[in-house]
Amino acid sequence: MSIPAAFDYHPAKTVDEAIELLQQYGDEAKLLAGGHSLIPAMKLRLSQPEHLIDISKIQELAYIREEGDVIAIGALTTYTQVERSELLRKVFPLMPECASHIADQQVRNRGTMGGCIAHADPSADMPGVILALKAELVIQGPNGKRTIPADDFILGTFETALEPNEMLVELRFPKSPARTGSAYIKLSNRASHYAIAGCAAVISLDSDGTCSSASVVVTGSAMQTTRASATEAALVGKQLTDDVIAEATSHAADGLELVGDIHGSPEYRRQMTAVIARRTIKSAIERA
Known part of the structure; x- marks a missing residue:
């Protein structure tokens, strides 16, 4: 079993106390909240903070x-x-x-x-x-x-x-305006449940069904969570027919630095990003 490098543990009871500790230890410190990302990284020694500041007991931040x-x-x-x-x-x-x-x-x-x-x-x-x-x-x-x-x-x-x-x-x-629908759909890694390709969409419609605003964000496919700006622009001001949605989502991966790994090549992720985005946007429209 992997064991983290040695570190000093500092439980913080308030936000001010946590910030004082961050000031004191700077780049040598990490905040610990739920720990499901930081602890595995520490066990693999991908992260080796000298000081761990535990903020999980600051109840004033849970609401x-x-x-x-x-x-x-x-x-x-x-x-x-x-x-x-x-x-x-x-x-x-x-x-x-x-x-x-x-x-x-x-x-x-x-x-x-x-x-x-x-x-x-x-x-x-x-x-x-x-x-x-x-x-x-x-x-x-x-x-x-x-x-x-x-x-x-x-x-x-x-x-x-x-x-x-x-x-x-x-x-x-x-808060969102009336006639707004949203959805999140992902193609997940069966072992980790992380997204290989995912999309979150929030769509608002006018009374005649025209798209008044669109917020579409891609997860999993690229090196960072990214807004699909070209897709958003292709939706706003239009009646969202299947053809319009298909054309808009064909650009969902435009400008992204796509990931390639054992779970899928960049080309595969580009295709799946378009597929997942199309499904997500259609679901959001139905809910709007």
């Missing part, structure tokens, strides 16, 4: 609440809490739907909303949903809080806009 036209979710809210939330089932059914397809129940019981997007694994499910719903992320550091759009947060594979002395504390989702 789902309605604040006017926004739904606020604390960074330590688990997938299970998302999956079982009646508020989210009513307002943002996409999130409980996605959460129900993540790994297994043990992972969902510990994995957190903030941890998943801060980790920025390109094959993870929830970051695609967070981008598709156009969330704003609240980040806290020694100089206070700042807010950044989810689209500007993920910079690359396991790379985000977080500074070494900052932590993600909240995700904020603006």
Whole structure:
């Protein structure tokens, strides 16, 4: 069995305490929330932090609440809490739907909303949903809080806009207009349940059925979770016939740095990205 390199363990009881520890140890420290991504990486020695800051007991960061036209979710809210939330089932059914397809129940019981997007694994499910719903992320550091759009947060594979002395504390989702439908579909690896190719889509329709807005995000296929901008542009302002959807989703992988591995070549992922995107968008339209 793999054993992590030696590290010092620091349990933090508050956000301020966690940030003080991040300031003290800088790049030598990692935050531990659910741990389902960090601990395996440490056991394989792909990550070797000298200091582990455990934030899992900061209960003030575990919540789902309605604040006017926004739904606020604390960074330590688990997938299970998302999956079982009646508020989210009513307002943002996409999130409980996605959460129900993540790994297994043990992972969902510990994995957190903030941890998943801060980790920025390109094959993870929830970051695609967070981008598709156009969330704003609240980040806290020694100089206070700042807010950044989810689209500007993920910079690359396991790379985000977080500074070494900052932590993600909240995700904020603006409510969608009427006649909006959403869906998340993936082709998953049978062993890990990660996405080989996945798509999250949020589609809004005018009263005559014309697409007024489209948010389409690709997961799994590329080196980072990415918005399919060409597909979105090809949908907006049109009646979403099968031909329009097929043409739009043929561009779903445009501009992506596609992954090639034992689970599929870049060419295979390009094709599956288009197929999954088409199915996802059709499902979202039906729900709208």
